[in-house]
Amino acid sequence: MASITLDGLAHAYRPDPRGPQDYALKEINHVWRQGGAYALLGPSGCGKTTLLNIISGLVIPTKGRILFNDRDVTHLPTEARNIAQVFQFPVVYNTMSVRENLAFPLKNRHLPREAIARRVEEIAHRLDLSAVLDRKASNLTADAKQKISLGRGLVRSDVNAILFDEPLTVIDPHLKWQLRSTLKELHRALDLTMIYVTHDQTEALTFADTVVVMHDGAVVQTGTPEELFERPAHTFVGHFIGSPGMNVLPARVEGRTAHIGDVAIELVRAYPSLPAGERIELGVRPEFATLAGAGTGLPVKVRRIDDIGRARIARIEIAGHPAAAMVPDALALDGDTAGLRLDPRQVHIYAGGVLVEGETANREGGA
Structure with a gap:
C-alpha cells in the first residue's frame, strides 16, 4: 500500500512541446494519501486516462516525477510498481473457471493454497460470483466477466494501488449501483489506495472520498463530493457536476x-x-x-x-x-x-x- 505523490507531472505526446497548448496533461502537483478512494472525473480527452497510464507505468511523463511513498517509480515498468489495474472491458481467461481466474494472481505469488481459497471465496461472495465459481468464464455474460476482472484486481491485498479505468462501462445499468456500493464497501474493508477513472459524475461521487475534476488536460478542482457541489472552484465544475x-x-x-x-x-x-x-x-x-x-x-x-x-x-x-x-x-x-x-x-x-x-x-x- 502506498501514498502517491505527483511532483510537477506533465505529459505531451508530441516530441517538442513548446507551450501549455501542446500538453495532454498540464502540470500537476498533488499527494494522494495511502488508503484513499479517488476518482478522476472529466469528459473524454481531458487527460484523465493519460494520468492513470502514468501512474500505472504505461506512459513515461514528459516532465516531473511520480513517487509511491518515497520511492521514485517514474521510469519503472508496470510490473515493478506492484499495482492492480481493471480496464474498461473484461480481461479474463475464458478457458479457466471463475475460481481459477480469481486465484491466478495469488498463485503467481506462491501464496499457500488455503490462503488462496479463503481469499477467492471472500471476493467471490462480495461480487456475487459464488454460484458460478466452478463455471468456465467463456460461458458467462459480459456483466459476469467484468465482475471477474474486478475480482482479479481486488483479490490481492499487498498491492500499492488498484486502478480502475471506467470499469462499469459494460455493466447493465440496473447492476451499476450495486457494484459501485460493493466497491465502496471493499475499499473500506481492504484499506487500499483506489483510483477510479470515469466521465460519469454519479460513479465518481458515489465511489470516491476525493474527486479530482479534470478539464482540458488540467486539474481544475480536487475536493469531496460536497465541496464540488456546494463551492465549485471553476465554472466548468459547476456545469459538469449536477x-x-x-x-x-x-x-x-x-x-x-x-x-x-x-x-x-x-x-x-x-x-x-x-x-x-x-x-x-x-x-x-x-x-x-x-x-x-x-x-x-x-x-x-x-x-x-x-x-x-x-x-x-x-x-x-x-x-x-x-x-x-x-x-x-x-x-x-x-x-x-x-x-x-x-x-x-x-x-x-x-x-x-x-x-x-x-x-x-x-x-x-x-x-
Missing part, C-alpha cells in the same frame, strides 16, 4: 451587488478588486434557486416547467439569460412571470471561470 448544472450568468459586480442586466442581486461578500479584463460571472446551483410568485424576489420569465419525478425544475430567463430553478410543490403560477429567491450563501462570483474569494460582509444579504 443535473442540471450550475447556472452561470454574465454579471457586473459593484461591491456587494451583482447586476445581471437590470436585475440587481445583493451578495453576502464584497468584491472590491476583481481582475481587470476578465469575464465576470455569477454562479448559483438550481437547488439554491427557488421559484416564487410574481412580485417576490428577482423578476424572471418562466419558459417551461419539467417534472422529473423527484422534483419540478423551471426553465427560466433572468434579464434574457437562461437559467434553471426549483419549483415548490405548492406553487401555482399565473402566466409566465414569476419571482426567484436565491440562497445568498450559495451565490458565487467567478473571474475568467475561476472562483473569486470575496470579503465577508457584516450583514446577511440576498434576493
Whole structure:
C-alpha cells in the first residue's frame, strides 16, 4: 500500500512541446494519501486516462516525477510498481473457471493454497460470483466477466494501488449501483489506495472520498463530493457536476451587488478588486434557486416547467439569460412571470471561470 505523490507531472505526446497548448496533461502537483478512494472525473480527452497510464507505468511523463511513498517509480515498468489495474472491458481467461481466474494472481505469488481459497471465496461472495465459481468464464455474460476482472484486481491485498479505468462501462445499468456500493464497501474493508477513472459524475461521487475534476488536460478542482457541489472552484465544475448544472450568468459586480442586466442581486461578500479584463460571472446551483410568485424576489420569465419525478425544475430567463430553478410543490403560477429567491450563501462570483474569494460582509444579504 502506498501514498502517491505527483511532483510537477506533465505529459505531451508530441516530441517538442513548446507551450501549455501542446500538453495532454498540464502540470500537476498533488499527494494522494495511502488508503484513499479517488476518482478522476472529466469528459473524454481531458487527460484523465493519460494520468492513470502514468501512474500505472504505461506512459513515461514528459516532465516531473511520480513517487509511491518515497520511492521514485517514474521510469519503472508496470510490473515493478506492484499495482492492480481493471480496464474498461473484461480481461479474463475464458478457458479457466471463475475460481481459477480469481486465484491466478495469488498463485503467481506462491501464496499457500488455503490462503488462496479463503481469499477467492471472500471476493467471490462480495461480487456475487459464488454460484458460478466452478463455471468456465467463456460461458458467462459480459456483466459476469467484468465482475471477474474486478475480482482479479481486488483479490490481492499487498498491492500499492488498484486502478480502475471506467470499469462499469459494460455493466447493465440496473447492476451499476450495486457494484459501485460493493466497491465502496471493499475499499473500506481492504484499506487500499483506489483510483477510479470515469466521465460519469454519479460513479465518481458515489465511489470516491476525493474527486479530482479534470478539464482540458488540467486539474481544475480536487475536493469531496460536497465541496464540488456546494463551492465549485471553476465554472466548468459547476456545469459538469449536477443535473442540471450550475447556472452561470454574465454579471457586473459593484461591491456587494451583482447586476445581471437590470436585475440587481445583493451578495453576502464584497468584491472590491476583481481582475481587470476578465469575464465576470455569477454562479448559483438550481437547488439554491427557488421559484416564487410574481412580485417576490428577482423578476424572471418562466419558459417551461419539467417534472422529473423527484422534483419540478423551471426553465427560466433572468434579464434574457437562461437559467434553471426549483419549483415548490405548492406553487401555482399565473402566466409566465414569476419571482426567484436565491440562497445568498450559495451565490458565487467567478473571474475568467475561476472562483473569486470575496470579503465577508457584516450583514446577511440576498434576493
